[in-house]
Structures are given as structure tokens and as C-alpha cells.
Amino acid sequence: MFKSLFSAISKVSLVKQILVGLVLGLLVALYAPxxxxxxxxxxxxFVGALKAVAPVLVFVLIMSAISGQKQGVQTNMKSxxxxxVLGTFSxxxxxxxxxxxxxxxxxxAASASDVTPPNGITDVLRTIAMNVVDNPVRxxxxxNYIGILSWSILLGIALRHANDTTKEVIKSFSDAVSQVVRWVIQLAPLGIFGLVADSISQNGIGAMVGYAKLLVLLIGCMFFVALVINPLIVFVKTRENPYPLVxxxxxxxxxxxxxxxxxxxxIPVNMNLCKKLGLNPDTYSVSIPLGATINMAGAAVTISVLSLAAxxxxxxxVDxxxxxxxxxxxxxGACGASGVAGGSLLxxxxxxALFGINNDVAMQVVGVGFIIGVLQDSAETALNSSTDVLFTAAADIASRKK
Known part of the structure; x- marks a missing residue:
């Protein structure tokens, strides 16, 4: 019975399963809090499993991709x-x-607590530099994805001169971790069900009404970037209709x-999508985790809108x-934002500080950010993460036309 039920469910696309989980979560939150x-x-x-496996996945994938890369293979990383950078600035x-x-x-609102913002751009750059040389185990x-990236790249380069047996072991380990990720992703409908039910029951749909105008501006900007700016950038790069890919x-x-x-x-979800799109694994195994660290269009929107609101x-x-x-x-600053919930608010x-606003007032703005974070941070992350795949795919498509 369970086997036939599982077989029937597996025939339904994962996106449709997630939509069912979303609706069920909403119903539970509203009628059975x-x-x-x-x-x-x-x-x-679900989120804990993704966060646990993602660092290991990034580490072994990049190390495996670089160590096994043949000389002269086009990776499009500069592009x-x-x-x-262009997408984030735009x-x-x-x-x-x-x-x-x-x-x-x-x-x-009242000042946010338990957060320590950087004092300026120098602090952001210093933090990035220190993350690069962080202990790999830590x-x-x-x-710390900047540290993971730096160590996996260095080890990958060092292992390019290793024998084929060593490279095959690394690739096999990478494949095994990727399989674990696929198992975790299959649990997404249950995870989304729990996340939606908890979020709506805790905050309520009406919790955002007091900040509706600010939310409309924030999310409106993110929609404009996702549906106008990003497609325009992709069109210029690929010279073809960008919207199916978008x-x-x-x-x-x-x-x-x-x-x-x-x-x-x-990151594991994006890796899986890149594979589904048939992109070059030597490219996306590096570009996707790198994008989760520095490709932060949504974070740039949040920083700009909330600062100007203050x-x-x-x-x-302001001139x-x-x-x-x-x-x-x-x-x-967005490039230095951590890839976790609420990372851009700090x-x-x-x-x-660019406008001479003192830290006490600025931290109250951060407090407002946390209040609206249920929707703001969700939309921000959706824009950030989907753009990682979009730009990786655009560069891959453009390179094939040369």
C-alpha cells in the first residue's frame, strides 16, 4: 500500500507537490493553529538538513570540479x-x-537586539578577507562559504597534479554527497508544509498591514528586477528570448x-537545477556557491530602500x-551579506552612516526590517538565489554561440 502510494506521489512533479504543501500549510495555519x-x-x-549538507556539497563539488578539470576547458567564470556585479548594482x-x-x-520600532552591524565598508571588506583565511574545519x-570556497579552490588546484585514482575517489565522494542532497530535496513538500504553517500561525497574514507601503516598494523593486532588469541583462548576453529561462x-x-x-x-537546489538545464558542471559547481555569497540583488534592494526610508x-x-x-x-555591502535569513539587514x-544617521536610529530601521522580514527576506532570497542560476545559464548559453 505504502509502496504504491509513494510510487503515485513520485510521478507528480516536485513543484506541484510543493504547491500542495504550501496550500495545506496555509489551511493548517488558518484553521488549526x-x-x-x-x-x-x-x-x-528540512531547512536544517539543507544547511547541514550544503557546506559539504560545495566543498567537495568545487574541489572535484577543479581537480578534474582538463586544460583549456571553458568555464565562463569571468563572464x-x-x-x-552588474545585476547587483542594477x-x-x-x-x-x-x-x-x-x-x-x-x-x-524599538531597537533590534542581539545583532552587531559593521561600522563601515572597511569592516565589511575586513570580514570578507578574514573569512577567506578561516580554518577550513571551522x-x-x-x-562560512567564503572560507569554504577559498579552501576548496586551493585544494582543487593542488590536486590537479594528483594521480587519476585520487581524482576518481574525490569524484565518487562528490557524487555520493550529491545523491544525499537529492534525497533531502525530495522532502521539500513536507518541509514547505511545516514552514508555511508555522510562519503564518506565528505572524498572521495581517501582521504586515502596518508596513504595507514599505513592503509594496521593496517587493515591487524585486519584481521589477526579476522580470525586467534581469531579463534585459540576459537578452543582451544571449540575444534570445530570456523569459522561458527566467x-x-x-x-x-x-x-x-x-x-x-x-x-x-x-545551493543544493540550484546545483540540481543547473544539472537539469544541462549546464557545464565545471562552471556551476563554482558559480552557484559563489553566487550565494556575492550575487545579492535582493540584498542591494533591501539596503537601499530601508536606508532611504530612514x-x-x-x-x-539627498542629491x-x-x-x-x-x-x-x-x-x-550586499556582496558581504551573509547567505542566511536576515543577513542583509545588518x-x-x-x-x-553615509547620511550621518547615528547607529541608534539605524538599528531601529533594522528592527523594522525584522518585523517585515517574513515577506521581505523571503522575496529577497528568492531573487538572489534564482538569479544565481539565471546568470550562470546565460553565460553558458552565450559561450556556446561563439
Whole structure:
């Protein structure tokens, strides 16, 4: 009986299974809130499993890809990094322009607690540099993806001169970890069910009404970037209709990321999608974890919009050059945002400092960010993560036309 039921379920696409889990989670949250608290464990287990396996997956995949790479193989990494930076800066610029067109003020909340923002861009760059040289074991334990990337790249380069047997062992281990990831991803419908039920029952659908205007501006900017700016960048790169690829990435990557709210946790999902799209594994095994670290268009939108909301609240005048500088600062800061839920909010005080806003007020803006984080951070992560695959695929498609 269970075998036939499992066989029947497995024939339904994973996206459809997730949509069923989403609807069921919403129904449980609205009509059985006591049960919602109990099923929250399903969501926590799912996200926990993804976060646990992602660092190991990134480490072995990159090390295996680089060590086994043949000389002269095209990986398109320069092109992808260029797209990442261009996409993030464009998102910041869109957010700044939208904030001037539709200024939003804030009713400042109580200061957020238990967070330590960077004091400036120097702190962000210093943190990135220290993460690069972090202890590899500690980097794996703490999910420090910059450190994981640096060590896996170095070991991969060093192992390029190893014998074929050693390289085959590394590849086999990489394949085994990838299989574990596929098993975890199959549990996504149950995980989404638990996450939705818990989130809605805890916060309520009406919890965001007081900040509706701010949310509309934030999410509107992210939609514009996802559906206009990113497709335009992809069209310029590939010279073909970008929307089939855009919608595929949003559906099969953005949907997961929306609920997990973590670019790092979504790395295995993106790896799986890249494989499904037939992309070059030598490229995406590096570009996807790198994108989860530095490709942060959604974070750039959040930093820009909330900083300018604080500026509007305090009546500070901003000229066009300062606004442009904010776009650049938000781009650099977003690259330093951690790939976890709420990671971009801690960069807001850094951007506020550009306008002379003191840390106490800036931290109140961070507090507002946490209040609206249920929707803001979900939309931000969906944009960030889906764009990782989108730009990787665009570079791959463009390279095949040469």
C-alpha cells in the first residue's frame, strides 16, 4: 500500500507537490493553529538538513570540479562574475530610483537586539578577507562559504597534479554527497508544509498591514528586477528570448528559496537545477556557491530602500551623486551579506552612516526590517538565489554561440 502510494506521489512533479504543501500549510495555519506549532518541526528539519549538507556539497563539488578539470576547458567564470556585479548594482540603482519616485517614511520600532552591524565598508571588506583565511574545519562547521570556497579552490588546484585514482575517489565522494542532497530535496513538500504553517500561525497574514507601503516598494523593486532588469541583462548576453529561462529559474529555484529564506540552504537546489538545464558542471559547481555569497540583488534592494526610508523619515536631503554613491555602497555591502535569513539587514547601519544617521536610529530601521522580514527576506532570497542560476545559464548559453 505504502509502496504504491509513494510510487503515485513520485510521478507528480516536485513543484506541484510543493504547491500542495504550501496550500495545506496555509489551511493548517488558518484553521488549526495549535497543529501548526507541532508540524513546524518538519520545516525546521528540512531547512536544517539543507544547511547541514550544503557546506559539504560545495566543498567537495568545487574541489572535484577543479581537480578534474582538463586544460583549456571553458568555464565562463569571468563572464558570470561580471553578470553578478552588474545585476547587483542594477538592483541597487532601481531601488534608489524607486525610493525617490515613491518616498516612504517609517514609524521607527524599538531597537533590534542581539545583532552587531559593521561600522563601515572597511569592516565589511575586513570580514570578507578574514573569512577567506578561516580554518577550513571551522568554515565547514559555521557555514562560512567564503572560507569554504577559498579552501576548496586551493585544494582543487593542488590536486590537479594528483594521480587519476585520487581524482576518481574525490569524484565518487562528490557524487555520493550529491545523491544525499537529492534525497533531502525530495522532502521539500513536507518541509514547505511545516514552514508555511508555522510562519503564518506565528505572524498572521495581517501582521504586515502596518508596513504595507514599505513592503509594496521593496517587493515591487524585486519584481521589477526579476522580470525586467534581469531579463534585459540576459537578452543582451544571449540575444534570445530570456523569459522561458527566467520563469524556469523563478519557479524551480526562487520558490524553494522563498520558503527556506537562505541562499546558502538553496545551493543544493540550484546545483540540481543547473544539472537539469544541462549546464557545464565545471562552471556551476563554482558559480552557484559563489553566487550565494556575492550575487545579492535582493540584498542591494533591501539596503537601499530601508536606508532611504530612514532618510525620508528624518527629512534629510539627498542629491543625485550621493544616491549614486549609495548604489555603489549597497552593491559592495550586499556582496558581504551573509547567505542566511536576515543577513542583509545588518548592512543597513553601514548605508545609513553615509547620511550621518547615528547607529541608534539605524538599528531601529533594522528592527523594522525584522518585523517585515517574513515577506521581505523571503522575496529577497528568492531573487538572489534564482538569479544565481539565471546568470550562470546565460553565460553558458552565450559561450556556446561563439
Amino acid at each position: 495549535d497543529l501548526a506549532g507541532r508540524v513546524a518541526i518538519l520545516g525546521n528539519l 558570470i562574475i561580471y553578470l553578478y 538592483a541597487a540603482l532601481v531601488a534608489v530610483v524607486a525610493s525617490f519616485m515613491y518616498p516612504v517614511g517609517l514609524k521607527l 568554515a565547514l562547521m559555521n557555514g 520563469f524556469t529559474c523563478l519557479r524551480e529555484s526562487g520558490l524553494y528559496a522563498f520558503f527556506t529564506r537562505s541562499s546558502a540552504a538553496n 532618510v525620508n523619515t528624518l527629512g534629510i536631503t 543625485i551623486w550621493t544616491a549614486l554613491l549609495l548604489s555603489i555602497l549597497a552593491t559592495i 548592512l543597513i547601519p553601514m548605508a545609513c
